[in-house]
Each structure stands twice: as structure tokens, then as C-alpha cells.
Amino acid sequence: MASDDTTQTRRRRGSVRQRGNSLQVRVFAGVDPVTGKEVYLTGSVKGTSKAAHKQADKLMTKLLAEVDEQRSTATTVTFSHAIDEWLKNIELEDTTRDGYVGYIERTIRPALGTVQLRKMSARALESLYSELRRCRTRCGGKPFVEHKTTAKHDCVKLKCKPHKCRPMASSSVRQIHAIISGVLNAAVRWEWIATNPAKVAQKPKQKPPQPDPPSSAEAARLVEEAFKMDDDWGTLVWLVMTTGVRRGEICALRWSRIDLEEGTIDIRRGYTLRRGVGKEKDTKTHQMRRIALDNETLVLLMEHRQRCRERLVEAGIELTPDMYVFMGVRNPDPTVPYSPHAVSSRYKDMAERLKIDTHLHALRHYSATELLTAGVDLRTVAGRLGHGGGGATTLRVYAAWVAASDRKAAEILGSRMPKRKRK
Structure with a gap:
């Protein structure tokens, strides 16, 4: 008592x-x-x-x-307030921040914004993820009309249609989970809550990557068509195909980063467009890398540099190392790089004319799979692609091709073993 x-x-x-x-x-x-x-x-x-x-x-x-x-007093503030404080403090690339804000405003804040931080639970998060996997608008199975505007209008004229459930992709739900977990981790650091319930909440499983590179024959047709269109475009497609660089990296490439004597290029920057405004930034993994070039690629780059020099001389401009290697078609200004969106669009149009179902990023897959199939070691391929983790990412994405390369290695080793006499 x-x-x-x-x-x-x-x-x-x-x-x-x-x-x-x-x-x-x-x-x-x-x-x-x-x-x-x-x-x-x-x-x-x-x-x-x-x-x-x-x-x-x-x-x-x-x-x-x-x-x-409790280690500290749990706060009564809402998850919405925590989101705002997290966005103020976290360092993000502009494009990444835009993506996060989109998920927050469309999905996270409407679903969880009014919930007090201390009342957040793994069950509530898992329920949200399940709802999103059934319907991205979280309709709850109730029929309604998707109106084109919130203002007074004529549904027949604007063609408003009954709602059809569309499940949110697992990758998108995983991204939402990552944002929620990031906010809750910050709340724990700030001693607003004692634990992060997102750490134990189950999220959709990540599907294994399924790269679909063009075949060798398709790659040959693509690069041949690119050179038919014009030599500058052909050189760009060739360089992406042989180096596996990302779209933003090829657009940000300057002549100062190409060493034609040593036969290398340095990848240090990427180029992005955000709301129509271009900007250079770090590479995706925030690491620079040096890529060796073959003789044919070096010849193509020397020819490309000479074309650029002659073109600029006609305009009374001298080619300098800080100028971009690839300029836009409509506005050939060496101080303004080729737009990443324009590169992707032009490549897509070219592929569709050839009736090849592919996209620009698939050339990166092509470069990786060709090297792995040829027996190039995993760390070298990872280094050329700019993958972090010492090849872990490369192995996860290209596991099938690594297995094929391993089979080839086994056959080579077996062929060099002494032949045994059979009885």
C-alpha cells in the first residue's frame, strides 16, 4: 500500500x-x-x-x-508543423525539394497534417500506405465525380468523369514513407517525440530494377541515324553511349573537362532545368569521376571541337575552355548548354522514327551491360557510371548481366585447365 x-x-x-x-x-x-x-x-x-x-x-x-x-515532454504540435520546420532546416537540391513538396502538399499533409506528433503510430502510417496502394486519392471506395474545377461549371462541357481508382506506384509510396520518416527523425532529434514510428512501419517492397537497354543492333541504328541528322548530335549520342554519362552531365560538360591528349573526360557537374531556368549543380552522387576514352571517340571529339571553332570564328567569337561542348540547336550559344529536356525529346523522336522502344537513359544501361557482358570488372563499371557503394548499386541494377559475365569467366577459366584423360 x-x-x-x-x-x-x-x-x-x-x-x-x-x-x-x-x-x-x-x-x-x-x-x-x-x-x-x-x-x-x-x-x-x-x-x-x-x-x-x-x-x-x-x-x-x-x-x-x-x-x-519519456526522455522529454511530448509536444502537442501537429505533423504539419513538424513538416514546415523540417523543410526549413533540411538541405536539398532544388529539384529534390520540388518533388518532396509535391508529395507533401498532394498527399502527406491532407492525410496526416492535423495529427499530433505524439499520436503518430506505425499502424496509422501502414493504413495510409494501404489506402494509397488501392487509390491515390484515398477515395475509400465511394463513387464521386472528378470535377475539372472547383468553380461553378458545366460538367458536360468540361467533360467531368466519374472517378476511377488508380493505385499509387510502390516506388511513390516508398518515397512518401522516406519523407515522413525524415520528418519524424528530425522530431526525435529535436526531442519533440521519443521514438520514430516510421522505423517499424512496413512499406511496400522495392521491386528489383529491370533495365532494358537497346540491343547492339538497335544501338548501331540509333547512332547511325543520329549522325545522319547532324554530326554534333551524332557525337553527343555516341559519347553518351560509350561513357554512360547522365543526361545532365553531358549537357554540363565543358571543353576544359576534356583532355584529348590523355584521352579522358572529367565529370564534375550536372545541369538541370527548374521552372524554365537552367542551373549547374553537383553530380547525382556529389562525386567527380574520370572516364577513359577510346581512340574513335577522341577523333570524334577533335572533329567536333574543330566544327565548333569554325562556327564561332564566323560569328567573331573565339573558342575557350570554359565553353560548353554541346550547344542547343535553336540557339547555338557556347555559353548556354544544350537543354536536358531538348536532348531527351530529340532522342525520343529519333527512336520513334526508327520504331525502337527506348529512351535516352537506356543508353546508360547499354554502356553498363555491354561492359559487364565483355567481362569488365564490377568496380570499373561502377566507377564509369558514377555509382556509389563500391559497386553495390551496379550489382543491384545489373545483377543479371553480372551473372552472365560470371558464367563467361567460368568458361574462360575452365578452358585453361589441363585436359584430363578419360578412361
């Missing part, structure tokens, strides 16, 4: 009061670290009898234990 002093201490930290035909238990949990307001944990017990009072005492003991187990 508790002593009088212990009972008095418990009563100072909490209280039991009658509310109608029930007892309300209220325990002081500290001061909210964000709002500065007092925080209380509450519960209730039906009835007002002696038995009900005993139950209320047990409930108070339980709530007091919860308060004592």
Missing part, C-alpha cells in the same frame, strides 16, 4: 475528478517544448463507485509511468 507522502506526490502530479457518471484522470506531463504550454495525459473510468475510484488510481499510476519513461 502506498505511503501518505507517495500518495500526496502522485496527487500533485495528477488528479481525479468526477465528470457526470465517470471519473476523469489527468496527469501533468511537462511543458510542451514547442508551444511552451502545459501538457497533460488524460483518461477516464466509467462509474463513480469505490471500485471505479480504484480503477482510476490504477490508470493514474499507468499514466505517471508513461510520463516517467
Whole structure:
């Protein structure tokens, strides 16, 4: 039985009061670290009898234990507030931030914005992910009309249609989970909550990558067609095909980063377009890499540089090392790089004319798979592609081709073994 002093201490930290035909238990949990307001944990017990009072005492003991187990006072602020604070403090590339904000405003904030941080749970997160996998608008199976505008309008004229459920892709749900987990991790660091429920919440499984590079015959047709269109475009496609560089990296390439004597190019920067404004940035993995070039590629680059020099002389401009290697078609200005979007669009149009189902990024897959199939070691291929993790990413993406390369290695080794005489 508790002593009088212990009972008095418990009563100072909490209280039991009658509310109608029930007892309300209220325990002081500290001061909210964000709002500065007092925080209380509450519960209730039906009835007002002696038995009900005993139950209320047990409930108070339980709530007091919860308060004592917490490292700090849990805040009552909402998840929406935590999102705003997280966005203020986290360092992100502009394009990455735009993507995160899109997920937040379209999906995360409407679903979880009003939930108090301390009430976030793994179950609530898993329920959200399940809803999104059934329907990205979280319709709950209720029929409704998808209106083209919120203003007063004529549905027939604007062709408003009944809603059809479209599940959100697993990769998108995983991205939403990563954002939520990032916000909750920050809340733990700031001592707003004790634990991050997203760490134990189950998210959709990641599907294994399925690269689909063009075949050798298709690659030959693509590069041949590119040179037919014009030599500059042919050189760009050739360089992407033989080096596996990313779209933004080829657009950001400057002459100062090409060493024609040593036969190498340095990949240090990428180029992106955000709301129509171009900007140079670090590479995707924030690492520079040096890629060796073959003799044919070196010859093509020397010819390309001479064309650029002659073109600029006609305009009264001298070619300098800081100029971009590839300029746009409509606006051939050496101080403005080829637009990444224009590169992808032109390549797609070319592939469609040839009736080849592919896209520019598939040339990166082509470069990797050709090297692996030829027996080039994994670390070298990873280095040329700019993959981090010492080849872990390369192995995950190109596992099938690594297996094929391993089979080839086994055959080579077996062929060099001494032949055994059969009885």
C-alpha cells in the first residue's frame, strides 16, 4: 500500500475528478517544448463507485509511468508543423525539394497534417500506405465525380468523369514513407517525440530494377541515324553511349573537362532545368569521376571541337575552355548548354522514327551491360557510371548481366585447365 507522502506526490502530479457518471484522470506531463504550454495525459473510468475510484488510481499510476519513461515532454504540435520546420532546416537540391513538396502538399499533409506528433503510430502510417496502394486519392471506395474545377461549371462541357481508382506506384509510396520518416527523425532529434514510428512501419517492397537497354543492333541504328541528322548530335549520342554519362552531365560538360591528349573526360557537374531556368549543380552522387576514352571517340571529339571553332570564328567569337561542348540547336550559344529536356525529346523522336522502344537513359544501361557482358570488372563499371557503394548499386541494377559475365569467366577459366584423360 502506498505511503501518505507517495500518495500526496502522485496527487500533485495528477488528479481525479468526477465528470457526470465517470471519473476523469489527468496527469501533468511537462511543458510542451514547442508551444511552451502545459501538457497533460488524460483518461477516464466509467462509474463513480469505490471500485471505479480504484480503477482510476490504477490508470493514474499507468499514466505517471508513461510520463516517467519519456526522455522529454511530448509536444502537442501537429505533423504539419513538424513538416514546415523540417523543410526549413533540411538541405536539398532544388529539384529534390520540388518533388518532396509535391508529395507533401498532394498527399502527406491532407492525410496526416492535423495529427499530433505524439499520436503518430506505425499502424496509422501502414493504413495510409494501404489506402494509397488501392487509390491515390484515398477515395475509400465511394463513387464521386472528378470535377475539372472547383468553380461553378458545366460538367458536360468540361467533360467531368466519374472517378476511377488508380493505385499509387510502390516506388511513390516508398518515397512518401522516406519523407515522413525524415520528418519524424528530425522530431526525435529535436526531442519533440521519443521514438520514430516510421522505423517499424512496413512499406511496400522495392521491386528489383529491370533495365532494358537497346540491343547492339538497335544501338548501331540509333547512332547511325543520329549522325545522319547532324554530326554534333551524332557525337553527343555516341559519347553518351560509350561513357554512360547522365543526361545532365553531358549537357554540363565543358571543353576544359576534356583532355584529348590523355584521352579522358572529367565529370564534375550536372545541369538541370527548374521552372524554365537552367542551373549547374553537383553530380547525382556529389562525386567527380574520370572516364577513359577510346581512340574513335577522341577523333570524334577533335572533329567536333574543330566544327565548333569554325562556327564561332564566323560569328567573331573565339573558342575557350570554359565553353560548353554541346550547344542547343535553336540557339547555338557556347555559353548556354544544350537543354536536358531538348536532348531527351530529340532522342525520343529519333527512336520513334526508327520504331525502337527506348529512351535516352537506356543508353546508360547499354554502356553498363555491354561492359559487364565483355567481362569488365564490377568496380570499373561502377566507377564509369558514377555509382556509389563500391559497386553495390551496379550489382543491384545489373545483377543479371553480372551473372552472365560470371558464367563467361567460368568458361574462360575452365578452358585453361589441363585436359584430363578419360578412361
